[in-house]
Amino acid sequence: LAKTTQPISMDSYEGQEVNITCSHNNIATNDYITWYQQFPSQGPRFIIQGYKTKVTNEVASLFIPADRKSSTLSLPRVSLSDTAVYYCLAPLYNQGGKLIFGQGTELSVKP
Amino acid sequence: EAGVAQSPRYKIIEKRQSVAFWCNPISGHATLYWYQQILGQGPKLLIQFQNNGVVDDSQLPKDRFSAERLKGVDSTLKIQPAKLEDSAVYLCASSLDTRSYEQYFGPGTRLTVT
Numbered sequence: 001l002a003k004t005t006q007p008i009s010m011d012s013y014e015g016q017e018v019n020i021t022c023s024h025n026n027i028a029t030n031d032y033i034t035w036y037q038q039f040p041s042q043g044p045r046f047i048i049q050g051y052k053t054k055v056t057n058e059v060a061s062l063f064i065p066a067d068r069k070s071s072t073l074s075l076p077r078v079s080l081s082d083t084a085v086y087y088c089l090a091p092l093y094n095q096g097g098k099l100i101f102g103q104g105t106e107l108s109v110k111p
Numbered sequence: 112e113a114g115v116a117q118s119p120r121y122k123i124i125e126k127r128q129s130v131a132f133w134c135n136p137i138s139g140h141a142t143l144y145w146y147q148q149i150l151g152q153g154p155k156l157l158i159q160f161q162n163n164g165v166v167d168d169s170q171l172p173k174d175r176f177s178a179e180r181l182k183g184v185d186s187t188l189k190i191q192p193a194k195l196e197d198s199a200v201y202l203c204a205s206s207l208d209t210r211s212y213e214q215y216f217g218p219g220t221r222l223t224v225t
Binding site: 032034041042043044045046049087089091098099100101102103104 | 115151152153154155156159167202204212213214215216217218219
């Protein structure tokens with residue numbers, strides 16, 4: 001399973017775009033990059049996943065360069081309610097969807 | 112669509128006592144997971160079921176933890192006897208199958224062992 005590294009914490013202000021970068025140097029050919037969001041006192045919630053280039057949904061965008069050794073989660077125009085911990089994971093395709101959570105990035109959005 | 116249900120939401124016990132947690136996954140989800148989340152850390156997978164069979168229990172402390180999913184639907188996780196270091200949030204999650212990276216988590220059970 002690819003080891004992922006991401007910043008422990010980030011601060012932002014309402015209305016700004018937030019980019020959280022995750023490195024996964026030893027990601028395998030079949031690994032997808034998956035991001036989860038966790039609010040206090042709740043279980044994690046799936047946000048987005050991608051394999052290469054760019055993926056966008058109603059919540060976020062995920063940018064993955066050609067070498068796939070890193071990925072960036074982009075949250076457009078954050079609000080106070082985006083304050084949460086964000087986890088980057090690279091589950092191995094043939095490991096049955098097994099998720100290995102790191103410490104995550106604690107995002108704090110201020111007014 | 113109903114989400115993953117867990118009970119109880121909170122539990123306080125003394126060390127050496129036993130405790131059980133219950134989880135009802137989303138209807139139709141074949142795969143069920145139990146995670147342990149210690150304060151300040153990411154969730155750690157304890158056990159994964161596919162229907163009523165165990166897929167992965169490599170990180171389950173089998174001397175004190177046990178889990179079952181007898182009918183392939185709901186599941187229970189038991190700790191006997193509990194230790195102080197078992198204080199954590201126990202999260203249950205489910206997914207359509209073992210190939211899905213999109214897992215749906217319940218609200219968790221916060222266990223405090225005194």
